[in-house]
Amino acid sequence: MRANYVLGLIGSLITLTLLFELMRRRRLREKYAVFWVVVALVTLVIAVFPATLTTAAALVGVKVPANLLFFGASMLLLGVSIHQSYELGRLEERTRTLAEEVGLLRLEIETIRASGHVSAPGPPTRKNPRDSSAM
Amino acid sequence: MSEARRPYPRVLAVVPAFNEEESVGRTVEELTSVNPEVDVLVVDDGSGDHTARVARRAGAIVCQLPYNLGVGGAMRAGYRYALRHDYDVAVQVDADGQHDPTYLKALVDELAVADIVVGARFAGEGDYRARGPRRWAMRLLAVTLTRLAHHKLTDVTSGFRAANRRAIGIFADHYPAEYLGDTVESLVIAIRSGCTVRQVPVSMRIRAGGRASHTPGRAAVYLLRAVVALGLALVRRWPSTMENLSEEDL
Numbered sequence: 001m002r003a004n005y006v007l008g009l010i011g012s013l014i015t016l017t018l019l020f021e022l023m024r025r026r027r028l029r030e031k032y033a034v035f036w037v038v039v040a041l042v043t044l045v046i047a048v049f050p051a052t053l054t055t056a057a058a059l060v061g062v063k064v065p066a067n068l069l070f071f072g073a074s075m076l077l078l079g080v081s082i083h084q085s086y087e088l089g090r091l092e093e094r095t096r097t098l099a100e101e102v103g104l105l106r107l108e109i110e111t112i113r114a115s116g117h118v119s120a121p122g123p124p125t126r127k128n129p130r131d132s133s134a135m
Numbered sequence: 136m137s138e139a140r141r142p143y144p145r146v147l148a149v150v151p152a153f154n155e156e157e158s159v160g161r162t163v164e165e166l167t168s169v170n171p172e173v174d175v176l177v178v179d180d181g182s183g184d185h186t187a188r189v190a191r192r193a194g195a196i197v198c199q200l201p202y203n204l205g206v207g208g209a210m211r212a213g214y215r216y217a218l219r220h221d222y223d224v225a226v227q228v229d230a231d232g233q234h235d236p237t238y239l240k241a242l243v244d245e246l247a248v249a250d251i252v253v254g255a256r257f258a259g260e261g262d263y264r265a266r267g268p269r270r271w272a273m274r275l276l277a278v279t280l281t282r283l284a285h286h287k288l289t290d291v292t293s294g295f296r297a298a299n300r301r302a303i304g305i306f307a308d309h310y311p312a313e314y315l316g317d318t319v320e321s322l323v324i325a326i327r328s329g330c331t332v333r334q335v336p337v338s339m340r341i342r343a344g345g346r347a348s349h350t351p352g353r354a355a356v357y358l359l360r361a362v363v364a365l366g367l368a369l370v371r372r373w374p375s376t377m378e379n380l381s382e383e384d385l
Contacts, residue, residue: 096204096208096312099200099201099202099204099208100200100204100208100211100212100215102200102201103178103198103199103200103201103212104198104212104215104216104219106198106199107196107197107198107199107216111196
């Protein structure tokens with residue numbers, strides 16, 4: 001039980017630190033981080049109070065408490081993968097729409113330029129050419 | 136925009152092209168010489184070759200997509216162009232030269248009694264034949280779509296089709312990019328949103344380049360994918376696209 005305790009504690013603490021650091025650097029969006037923080041906290045609770053897992057296993061009727069943990073963990077990961085596939089599909093659909101619009105806009109610009117309504121290539125006139133670098 | 140003020144419909148031929156520099160020039164020239172009143176829009180689907188330049192030189196309007204989207208993406212861009220430029224009819228024509236442009240008028244004329252007209256390869260004209268699983272797949276698709284459309288359709292995977300304003304409006308919003316989505320599912324979407332579909336017999340020519348999959352293994356995979364695509368199209372909650380860009384918002 002000693003090893004379980006230490007491993008669980010280290011694992012969840014590393015996860016929490018990593019999440020905090022990623023959010024601090026704006027590499028991870030809060031809406032995704034919330035989920036992982038909850039997972040890390042649950043792991044922490046189970047590591048510090050193994051009795052919670054044993055009680056839960058007894059409640060559900062699982063003989064070996066670790067199996068409940070494994071089952072829960074694998075279902076969780078499956079769910080996350082499916083959710084990511086879903087998000088990926090949504091992003092693909094959005095980039096597809098953007099790509100189509102970019103193509104159509106490019107065509108419109110070429111048409112307008114060819115008809116001579118707008119002075120063709122070359123930077124638009126600016127009062128202060130340094131403006132562009134002051135982003 | 137009444138019919139009276141426009142004796143002839145404004146027709147846009149949309150040609151999706153991906154690395155077709157060898158055949159797209161001829162296709163465009165043929166289209167415009169046979170149908171001089173038709174505007175030709177070539178949607179260059181992220182080609183790595185000179186498709187866009189060749190098409191432009193042949194006299195087509197060219198829309199260049201930044202990367203390859205597949206026929207579905209290219210066609211939706213085409214339908215959006217047709218919608219925004221107020222065309223009455225959009226006709227999809229393949230860039231590889233297998234669609235005979237002399238049939239274009241027949242397709243457009245048939246729009247008098249339908250919203251979408253498909254140029255069908257098995258309906259009498261021409262000598263296009265398929266065998267084995269590929270044939271079963273096409274039969275299955277044809278039978279199902281016929282029941283949906285309440286009109287005999289024999290070749291629903293044909294990429295030679297004409298759409299009127301109503302269908303253009305639907306396709307500008309919903310034109311699937313998935314496999315077989317650009318042909319079969321798009322028809323299902325149109326029918327389910329109230330469009331009528333008819334077909335006109337056309338003869339296809341031998342492809343200028345490339346070959347259809349004819350090995351039994353590939354044909355079997357095709358059958359499987361057709362069943363999946365059709366099944367999903369039928370049960371899918373409509374509209375099936377995840378992001379809907381309403382034209383009114385633009």
